[in-house]
Amino acid sequence: EDAVKLAEFEARIAQGEKIEPDDWMPRLYRMQLIRMIEQHAHSEIIGALPEGTWITRAPGFRRKLALMAKVQDEVGHAQLLYSAAETLGKSREEMLTDLINGKSKYSNVFNYPTYTWADSCIISWLIDAGAIVNQMANSKGSYGPYCRALERICAEEAFHLKYGHDSVVFMATGSPAQRQMVQEALNRWWSQIMTFFGPSDKLSVHTETLMRWKVKMASNDECRQQYLDMYVPKIREIGLTIPDPHLHKNEQTGQWEYTEPDWEEFRKVINGDGPCNAERLGVRRMAEERGAWVRLALKNPTAKYVRPLA
Numbered sequence: 676e677d678a679v680k681l682a683e684f685e686a687r688i689a690q691g692e693k694i695e696p697d698d699w700m701p702r703l704y705r706m707q708l709i710r711m712i713e714q715h716a717h718s719e720i721i722g723a724l725p726e727g728t729w730i731t732r733a734p735g736f737r738r739k740l741a742l743m744a745k746v747q748d749e750v751g752h753a754q755l756l757y758s759a760a761e762t763l764g765k766s767r768e769e770m771l772t773d774l775i776n777g778k779s780k781y782s783n784v785f786n787y788p789t790y791t792w793a794d795s796c797i798i799s800w801l802i803d804a805g806a807i808v809n810q811m812a813n814s815k816g817s818y819g820p821y822c823r824a825l826e827r828i829c830a831e832e833a834f835h836l837k838y839g840h841d842s843v844v845f846m847a848t849g850s851p852a853q854r855q856m857v858q859e860a861l862n863r864w865w866s867q868i869m870t871f872f873g874p875s876d877k878l879s880v881h882t883e884t885l886m887r888w889k890v891k892m893a894s895n896d897e898c899r900q901q902y903l904d905m906y907v908p909k910i911r912e913i914g915l916t917i918p919d920p921h922l923h924k925n926e927q928t929g930q931w932e933y934t935e936p937d938w939e940e941f942r943k944v945i946n947g948d949g950p951c952n953a954e955r956l957g958v959r960r961m962a963e964e965r966g967a968w969v970r971l972a973l974k975n976p977t978a979k980y981v982r983p984l985a
């Protein structure tokens with residue numbers, strides 16, 4: 676009976692139909708979607724932290740306003756994504772608990788520090804650009820709630836991209852000190868940008884299954900190649916140097932060639948052992964503890980709860 680259902684399910688996907696929460700789906704499809712959407716949601720709230728720490732130190736009122744709005748959007752994306760994942764049967768509480776306990780992953784790139792204002796500008800432009808490449812592709816995928824969340828997220832990300840581009844161009848065309856600061860930030864972030872799309876297709880575990888079911892609409896390497904096509908010229912156009920002497924487009928294959936990122940470091944970082952993992956999860960844990968009384972009060976307005984001292 677399941678074989679018949681599976682065939683029907685795969686036929687619907689092949690025809691480009693959307694799968695909705697109450698439709699039959701294979702257990703593996705459900706589990707994979709929960710894993711991916713949950714990780715994506717966590718990436719949004721943890722991703723708010725490296726940029727968020729620059730709100731108080733933003734250079735000027737306009738930049739502060741724009742960054743505040745951007746960071747707020749990222750947290751809003753997490754809300755949309757947690758709601759999409761909840762349609763598959765895992766509660767928000769469970770997801771947040773798995774994040775805090777280190778059981779669930781989130782994007783590796785947010786485990787690196789933002790030393791200067793320029794680091795936050797590079798994230799706003801070039802990490803958000805990566806997110807758009809990945810999410811525009813996957814918004815055409817098979818699971819309705821995830822696709823709808825991605826469409827809305829991409830619309831907001833497109834605005835972040837403009838803000839990020841403007842901030843980077845401002846520095847890259849500014850004083851020698853500003854140019855140096857933004858170049859140094861690019862030097863620090865380039866390898867993170869390259870790993871953002873996940874391991875090479877040879878090493879990727881889930882791509883094949885996820886592409887068959889149209890959860891992923893492009894492989895990790897396809898997204899990376901598309902990104903390089905779109906952004907290498909834009910980065911060079913403003914006079915920045917990409918810190919990879921091997922980066923070039925092979926005109927015969929039409930593929931970018933580059934120094935392979937350090938996948939061993941990547942493996943460590945996604946398994947909890949990066950420069951800022953403990954700090955990032957520490958902040959989340961604190962937020963959970965401080966917000967516990969609110970959640971309790973919402974559930975049970977008459978409960979007595981002693982709010983911990985800040």
Ligand code: BYC
Nearest residue numbers: 715718719722749781782783806871873879880881882945
């Ligand atoms: N970081 O088989 P693979 C944002 C894991 S937020 C960490 O290729 P898959 C922003 C992977 O989970 C937007 N882990 O996996 C926010 C798997 O481990 P498990 C972030 C990674 O799923 C605030 C293992 O490696 N975007 O932009 O086929 C401010 C094997 O990999 C990563 C998303 O979350 C990574 N980079 O493909 C500013 C997009 N890559 O689970 C900006 C949604 C791989 O087996 N996610 N792993 O233990 C995806 O599109 C896919 O999950 C990935 C990976 C392309 C990331």
